Amino acid sequence: ERVPMAAEYASTCYLPTSWCELPLIEKREVNHDSTVYAFGLPEGQSLNLPVCACILMRADGRGRKEGGGKDDWDGSDAVRPYTPISDNSMTGRFELLVKRYAGGAASEWLHGLPLGSKVGFKHIKFNIKAQYPFDGKQTFTLLCAGTGITPMYQALWKLLGTAGDDRQVTLLYGNKTPEDILMKEQLDTWAAASGGRLRIIHVVGNRPDEPPPAGWVSTPTYEAETGWIDEAKIRKYAHPPSADTLVFVCGLPPMYSNL
Numbered sequence: 001e002r003v004p005m006a007a008e009y010a011s012t013c014y015l016p017t018s019w020c021e022l023p024l025i026e027k028r029e030v031n032h033d034s035t036v037y038a039f040g041l042p043e044g045q046s047l048n049l050p051v052c053a054c055i056l057m058r059a060d061g062r063g064r065k066e067g068g069g070k071d072d073w074d075g076s077d078a079v080r081p082y083t084p085i086s087d088n089s090m091t092g093r094f095e096l097l098v099k100r101y102a103g104g105a106a107s108e109w110l111h112g113l114p115l116g117s118k119v120g121f122k123h124i125k126f127n128i129k130a131q132y133p134f135d136g137k138q139t140f141t142l143l144c145a146g147t148g149i150t151p152m153y154q155a156l157w158k159l160l161g162t163a164g165d166d167r168q169v170t171l172l173y174g175n176k177t178p179e180d181i182l183m184k185e186q187l188d189t190w191a192a193a194s195g196g197r198l199r200i201i202h203v204v205g206n207r208p209d210e211p212p213p214a215g216w217v218s219t220p221t222y223e224a225e226t227g228w229i230d231e232a233k234i235r236k237y238a239h240p241p242s243a244d245t246l247v248f249v250c251g252l253p254p255m256y257s258n259l
Helices: 105-111 146-161 184-193 231-237 253-257
Strands: 020-029 034-040 055-059 078-082 093-099 118-122 139-145 168-175 198-204 223-226 245-250
Touching (some): 034 105, 093 146, 139 146, 139 231, 146 168, 146 184, 146 245, 184 198
Parallel strands (some): 139 168, 198 223
Antiparallel strands (some): 020 034, 055 078
16 A cells, blocks of 8 residues: 555665555465565565665564463553565565464464465654664674575665775674574575675574584585584684674573673
């Protein structure tokens, strides 16, 4: 739907600060628990979301009672932040990559929606993070796990796709198994075309001391590690602390405590 002319906006984003319902127009399964969802915009319209920023999605009726079980809905709505994986050159639609979790209030609800369903979105000031071109920064370290790759993917679109930007980027990306790595083909393509600007370290494992799975070795586009993204790996691969480096983090709490 088209937003009201009098709507308020937090940024250049097409979405206003109030809820706007958009149609679900496509679903593409990525792996056993992750799906790309496309939502319709007016013809020729870009989401025009600043980098870095996210949007909010409303899962109608999926708010839970305090202290309740996974199906103890209280009639309220669940609201979740998501970072699109599509960049602003895409028009008429935008795309979200969402991992399903057992009992996930929003992720399971979204996966069950039929095409054509209307889903509420908005974009508020709190959704706007550090902004490209990240003035004064010369090196970047991106630490993430699972679908925490989506805000990193957004930043990589700009850092690697902007003419004249030659700054160095290191990505440490954690997943349970090699098969769980999301957006791997695009990450490989970017690394191969970056002339050494993008260094990718894939970290796979369910526990810190897990041995490498069969065939898990480094390739020309990434370095293969096992276990978790811990302090040792951050010290080994991240750009050293300085006034002109920037660190992005999106993952589980232990990742933050290791900083």
